[in-house]
Amino acid sequence: MAIVSLVAVVVLLFVIKRLILVRLKEKARSETSSMSNIYRVLVLSLNAPLNLLILVIVLSLVKSVVAVFQVEDKAVLHALGIAIEAGLIITLFLLLERFVTYSLRRYRDQSTLVKNTSAIASGAVRAVFAIMAVLIILSTMGISITPVVASLGITSLAVALALQPTLENFFSGIQLVMDKPIRIGDFIELDSGEQGFVEKIGWRSTWVRMLPNNIVIMPNSKLSNSKLINYYYPERELSVPVEVGVHYSSDLEQVEKVCLAVAEDILANHEYGVKTFQPFVLFHTFDNSSINLTVMLRTREYFNRFFIKSAFIKALKKRFDEEGIVIPFPITALNIDQECTDAIISQSIKKHS
Template identity: 35%
Template sequence: MSVEIKIIILISVFIGLFIIREILLKFLGKIVEKNQIEIDDVIFNIFKKSSILVIILITLYIASKFLELPEHHSKIIDKLFSSVLIFTISVIIANILSELFKFYVRKNNLLSAPTGIINFLIKSLVILLGIITIFDIWGIPVNHFITALGIGGLAVSLALQPVLSNFFSGLNIIASKQIKIGDFVKLETGEEGYVHDITWMNTVIKTLQNNFLIVPNSKLASSIILNYFMPEPEILEIIPVSVSYNSDLNKVKDITLKVAKYIQENEEEAVKNYQPKIFFTNFGDSGIEFNVVLRVKDRTVRPELRDKFIMKLFEEYNKEKIEIPYPTRTVLLKNIEN
């Protein structure tokens, strides 16, 4: 068979495979459009991208057969082709399983699921199985592979100590269930925000300024964390208030409780059915001080609730002629004669 004919056959195979790919893509595309399921689109896109690589691999394999290499070399090429193909398929399957897991999390509203680290474990397991299969193709026993890992394990663990530390710290954070995705936390350094994701290396915290704070898992696991959502996100909001010494305290208490109950029952940031409380606390320099205790759904809505309560209370105090004192100073001047 002449070189020209071989080239024509090779090009024909390449074009033929692409035509088959286009037919399959159109057929699958129609099915995806009918189903209108998000995961179908994701899997379709994975197939669309990876199929090009598979076609190139098949074409290169056929081209190698036209070279008329010795049997020994031909067997090596067969093993190489099988190895690359198995690894490619392993990566495709790993990506599909990863997307299926993400879809399951979104569909079931499992917002606290640490998708980053679980995705890493899923992909790693599938690819590891693919690598073991490749070893079998080359006639390498798995126990030899495990032995090699044991021998090199010490050197690898020393070289990858920070990586392994972050990985196992991430597993510990997930297993302890003390910090979950969606929790509002405050670090010992003062930064605070929502836990956005827990990956195999870092924990991602989304601040109230809409920025991402990346914290290594090992540092997070060894630091002091304040979790505002544990054991529950609801918290007490204590608002200090002061009234004049000339005020009728019973009237002050009644008016303040009336406002507090209105806010507690009607504002979306407040926990319904909670009974607000008032505690007189101190004889201040300018007036009698007391605290109003409300209950909010979570820490992030505290400013809104405080704002609404203070505005409503100020309005009611003005109607009822209740004076809110402010600090005053009396300055006495003496005329000192020489």
């Protein structure tokens, strides 16, 4: 009868577990997106802990049966009691570990930190929960855990000293992800001059894909302590200055009108132009052979500036030719009279000497 009762209890408990999981799945389908994710995580997290909890309940029933039929056998009862306590502790920590692990997997596509660190974070979570569970089980068994904790502290200190560069990169990586000076997909320029797209932000290093399609791997500690330019922050749109020089005999008012007309046409029709931006012209330098000005355009992102600048230069050169506006060649003027005078003086000095 005891065996039949235990089997019936096990079957009943598995049926209850099944009903609980089915109910949670139905709630996940009916709730909003954020709540549905929580219910899905609960469904995945509860399966193994509930199986272990059923085993603990069965052990409790077995202990009751043993207590009835073997009252004087204290060793069996003590062993069953320890197994039940250990089972409850493992069930609790297994539930917490599964919840954290499946939460990381569920939300890794929504966060750069979770996406880049989910695998290592899951392993670290399992290790931490396993150590805590073992220490608590040893404590319930009457074993002193003070020497174990002291040994773990000394070992952790030794490991920290040995892995100091690695830990420095690790915490620098967390700082980069939390502070978000750069994000995956951003186009950045390092203080050493390299430019590229952020490919991955890992625990130890950050990968930057350069324009020639090669990868630069920067340790996180060096990246966090260096000066860099993020061309995608706070927004991707970027001003594109174009330097132009015209002849001194040019009508500057006409030059300004022509430049603005060409710039507006490029921004309106080019695929990388920002149509809402109003271009402007600034004259700034009387150079050796030209009056220099800057035409300010705007493009959607940094990498597009090469194409829109090229299109503008070609269109502006064509329009200058039509309007008769001259872009002068570099000119060097030689004062022949002064050079001849210096030669005559030098010859006379030589004769008198």
